[in-house]
Amino acid sequence: MAEAPPKPEPPAATELLALIRSVADELKLPPQRLRALCLDTSFDRELGLDSLSRMELFARIEKHFGVRLPERLLAEAETPRDLLRAILACASGKARAQVKELVVPFAEAAAQPAPETAQTLIEVLAWHVKQHPDRTHILLLQDDLPAEPISYGELAAQAKRFARGLQDLGVEPGDTVALMLPTGKEYFFAFFGLLLAGAIPVPIYPPARLSQLEDHLLRHSKILNNCQAKLLVTVPEAKPVARLLKAQVPSLTQVITPEKLTRASGDPDPIPRSSQDIALLQYTSGSTGMPKGVILTHFNLLSNIRAMGKAVQADSRDVFVSWLPLYHDMGLIGAWLGSLYYGARLAVMSPLAFLAQPLRWLLAIQRHRATLTAAPNFAYELCLKRLAEEELKGLDLSSLRAMFNGAEPVSPATLERFAARFAPYGLKPEALMPVYGLAENSVGLTFPPLGRPPRVDRIDREVFCRTGKAIPAHALTCALRFVSCGRPLPGHEVRIVDEQGRELPERVEGRLEFRGPSSTQGYYRNPQATAALFDGDWLISGDRAYLADGEVYLTGREKDIVIHAGRNLYPQEIEEAVGRIAGIRAGCVAAFGSPDPQTGTERLIVVAETRETDPKAREKLIQAIQQQVFSLTGSAPDEVRLAPPGTVLKTSSGKIRRSACKEFYERGLLGRPLPLWRQALHLLAAAVRPQLRRRLRQIQALSFAAWAWSMAGAIGALGWLGVLVLPTLERRWRFASWAARFLARVTGISLRAEGLDHLPAAERPCIYVSNHASYLDGAAVLALIPRRFGFVAKREFTSQFIAGTFLKRIGCEFVERSSEHSVQDAKRLMQAAKRGRSLWFFPEGTFTRRPGLLPFRLGAFMTAAEAGLPVVPVTIRGTRQILRADSWFPRPGAISLIVSPPIFPQAVARELENPSSFQIAVRLRELARQAILSRLGEPDLAEEPSPLLRT
Missing domain, CATH: 3.30.300.30 (ANL, C-terminal domain)
Known part of the structure; x- marks a missing residue:
């Protein structure tokens, strides 16, 4: 009996295969691979299409056939036949209409407080449950279905069931439990269930497709072995692999599903947790070699969340829309746990939903009136490439306050094109915020100032490649462009160092290091990698960067890590x-x-x-x-x-x-094929050129330091002797001023003064106040201010023969810092000011290596208020770059002083009602500090915790 002829494929099959060929051609796949293309060709094994390539194919299918493919198909489709079935199943081949109407927006009249005293994530959740258990915390967005809400009360109740189930399975405090789940309510419940059970969550990413599950789990066996995972909480489809996986991971007792854990009843046994307990392990390395699990404590996470929240003024009125995966620190900590802490609403969809339909992200921002969102750079490019103008009609992005761009290098071209493309849809340019962070600092490290458009630095390409100096380019040609990722978060610090670990001045590229309360203590069970992470009490980021005006500009990576689609x-x-x-x-x-x-x-x-x-x-x-x-x-x-x-x-x-x-x-x-001599020349040049440049920079730095200190010693000795022997204060002052200018000249340090016309007349006394950045500040003032005055210095100098003698001979006034003598010293300074003596104060009282303006002490301003003398704010720039605190290695640089208009106590008094000297002094301090800060180009450290107080 003859076999029936095969059923002919529908015309859509031919069109689908043509679309696949067009995508493959653009990907430059070898032609041989497409010769056997058919409906049963494997996307993975035979074509090698990754998620982004599949996403492009899906977009073209939807546009060509006028259909809307379900997002799960992006992960589940194995062959073109799977796509064909989905295409034919769509109703009459017509696209489902996008739902663009607004939902009732989440809004509050006033911000609710945050749990500022909480020391653990568990305490954060408990605080919210106590305050508002029925308040919606999470909205789960799935396709075009109604959002599924999760309240704080439900999150806590379900987490307790999970915790009870974990404890019934023998999970004890300190055990590590791997969490491999897609975005969904089970993930949130399981994560907090682990914390309540005293376990340490270990998020690992789920496979892109279930057909890869076995290979995916086996690839992660090294991570599971490194953390000694006791359990793996994952999808039901992983159960068949459990026996094979347990054979490779001796510590693993069970592979369980969330459904099994929810069968438990009763409350879990309470487990006391402290701020220094590990809250999670964030693995950053691949699946082979020695995995690196970043240890993050509750203190680390809460410090980072609070610092980021302060930088963006987060509160309970915010709405964060996210599609970021929950195994990634930006999605887990930045989006979810940050929203949890501040009581903000999190509207979350799966990454597949975004990849399948990037418009869903923007529509969710509109529907929920999002104020915050985040994505890697490729996501912004995806929106630019995939979204047609007709799809964007009626889109409104005006609610956004911050649209973070991080997790991979930020492209200046992407920022510019995205801002221009979506400006007609309400996107404010200042909402785009390029940020920088890494798992070793929980997630965030540097943020730009809120409310400022992205800053792009255009530098001279040739000079940068040759010397590592980021010199601003004046011409548009041959320029490199780098994006500012902002300044360190409150309480955190960064520095740029050379190959020897010496801190570099601004606009010189080097290795970026950081420290702060969010920083990890190291990698879990990996002492070798932990030792390589630290440079003293600084952590090595592995990134290269330079600073300009205290802001970080990333230029590349020290290691050869490839960041591919985030x-x-x-x-x-x-x-x-x-x-x-x-x-x-x-x-x-x-x-x-x-x-x-x-x-x-x-x-x-x-x-x-x-x-x-x-x-x-x-x-x-x-x-x-x-x-x-x-x-x-x-x-x-x-x-x-x-x-x-x-x-x-x-x-x-x-x-x-x-x-x-x-x-x-x-x-x-x-x-x-090149001639042998040309190959040799190319290899030699490629090998020798970077090494020669590094060596040349080292030699130049060492030569300058040696020359600067030799000149400082010689000219300093000459200046000290001159001040010692000259008979009058006027002559001594002039000689010290000349010595300071001569030292700058012979060391190549340029000096510049602005606003000297704001100085009062020479015969009129005043109170000078300036920022304090370096030991060089006094010399800079001597060199640039054409007036004689008395420095106000700490009394400890009087016990130093060289420094004390010099300062006494130029008329310095000394004060005691202790309260026992400080009142008497203050009275003495007021009397000197009333007698017509000009005084120079450094009201910060000290200086640090970190850029920024510290809080001002009140003494200088009380003196001005009591004596009725004007306050002259002076901004000193550049001295910290030449010689930082905690370093005796000078660098070349330039120093500038900016004199602001004087502030008169009498004018301040007229603004106040029944003013006292104290009130006038406080106002003088405020105005003077504002004047200095506005010209300094460094962050305001007045409200930040001191780095010395880090736990």
């Missing part, structure tokens, strides 16, 4: 895995990232050496590499380049020189 990929892992493929030369594989200006992310490039020349065999090797990399990282390489032996560049010790390979790739020289 995820960290580690080249050495990829190289080792690809090197194990038969036909590939082991140890001759290079993996690196190359910027893609169209997507705003990095393309993953894999270069592998092979002796294979047969085209079919080479095609199989490429497919094997694609599959191997996808299996390892969950992301296929954007390009695989097979190259002849000798192509992958190495050091003399055999290490892969990824940066040199990247340079050759981007210049089109990689694998190109």
Whole structure:
């Protein structure tokens, strides 16, 4: 009996395959891979399409066929046939209309307080449950269904059930439990259930597709072994893999589902928790090698949340819309736990919902009148590329106060184009906030000032590449552009250091280090990586940057991590895995990232050496590499380049020189047959040039420091002797002023003064007040202010022979800091001022290495108020960059003094009702500090906790 002919495929099949070919052509997939393209071709194994490539394909399918594909299909579709079924299942091939109407917005007349005394996340939740248990905390957004609310009371009640279930399974305080769940209510309940049970949550990302579940779990066995996970809470589909996984992870007792945990009844046993207990482990490395689990305590997390909240003025009236994955620190801590702390509403959707339909993100911002949202740079590019003007009709983004851009390098072009594209839809340019953070500091480290548009620095490309100095470029050509990620969060510090760990001045590139209350104590059960993380009490970020006006400009990474679609990929892992493929030369594989200006992310490039020349065999090797990399990282390489032996560049010790390979790739020289002498020259130049530049910078820095100190010693000795022997105060003052100017001249430090016309007449006394940034401040004032006055200095100097003698001979006034003598000293200074003596105060009282203006003490202003003398604010800039606190290594630089108009106590008194001297002094202090701060270009540290008070 003859077989029935196969049923013909519908016309849509041909159109679908044509769309797939068009996407594959743009991805530059090898033509051989598409010859056998059919409805049963595997997207993963045969085409190697990652999530972003699938997303582009979905967008074209929806546009071509006029359908709306369900978001789950982005993760579940294995072949074109799966997509075809979904296309045909859509009602008559017509698109479902986007629901754009506004829901009733969340609004409060006044902000509610936050749990400022809470020491743990558990106490934060308990505080909210006590204050408003029925208040909606989370809105789960799923497709176009009505949002599912979760109140604080429900979160706490369900978390208790989870905690009871965990304790029934033998989970004890301090046990680690891995959490591998997609975005959903079970994730929130399970996370807090773990905390209530005293366990340590270990978030790990779920597989992109359930068909990859087995490989995905086995890839994570090293993480589970490193944290010694006792349980894995995950989806039901993982149960069949449990036995295999437990064989590889001895500590793992069970693989359980949320549903099983909710069967428990009764309250959990109370577990006392403190601020120093571990709140979670955030793993940052890949699946091979030694995983790095960042230890984050409750104190770390709450410190970071409070600092970020202060920077953006967060409160209970905020609404945060997020699609960020909850296993990622920006989604978990920044979006969810930050919203939890402040009592803000979190409207959250799955990452797949955004990838499938980027418009959902923007519509959710409109519907819920979001004030805060966040995404990596690629997401903004995705919106620019994917969204047509007709889709945006009626869109309103005017409610946004902050739209954070972080987790991967921020593109200035992306910021500019996004601001221009969405300005007609109410987006304020100042809402776009490029930020910087890392898991080792919980999540956030630097934020730009609220209410300011993004700042882009245009610097001279040639000078920067040659010297590392970020000199502003005046011409539009040959300029590099870097985005400011702002200043350190309150209570946190950053610094830029050279290869020897010495702090660099502003506008010089180096290694970025940080410290603060949010900083981790190290990596879990990984002492070697922990030791490499610290430089004294500073933490090494692994990023390169420079500072300008106290703001951080990231320039690159010290290590070869590739950030691909917001995820960290580690080249050495990829190289080792690809090197194990038969036909590939082991140890001759290079993996690196190359910027893609169209997507705003990095393309993953894999270069592998092979002796294979047969085209079919080479095609199989490429497919094997694609599959191997996808299996390892969950992301296929954007390009695989097979190259002849000798192509992958190495050091003399055999290490892969990824940066040199990247340079050759981007210049089109990689694998190109070149004469041997040209190859040798290229290799020599690529190897020697950066080393020579580094050595030259080191020599220049050491030479300047040696010269500066030798001149300071010689001219200082001359100045000290002159001041000692000259008979009159006037002559001594002039000689000291000349010595200060001469020292600046011979060391190449430029001096500049502005606003000298604001100085009172020479015969009129006044009170000078200035910021204090360095030991050089006094010398700078001597050199630039053409007036004689008396410095007010601490009495400790009188016991120092050299400094004390010098200061006495130039008429310095000394004061005691202790309360026992300070009142008497204050009276003595007032009497001197009333007699017509001008005095110079540094009202901060001290200086630190950190840029910023500290609070002012009141003494100078009480003196001015009592004596009726004008206060002259003077801003000193540049001295901290030349010689910082805690360092005796000077750097070249420039010093400027800016004299502001005098402030008269009589004018202040007229503004006040029944003014007293104290009230006048307080107002004088306020006005003088504002004048200095406005010209300083550094942050205001008055309201920040002192770094010395960090726990």
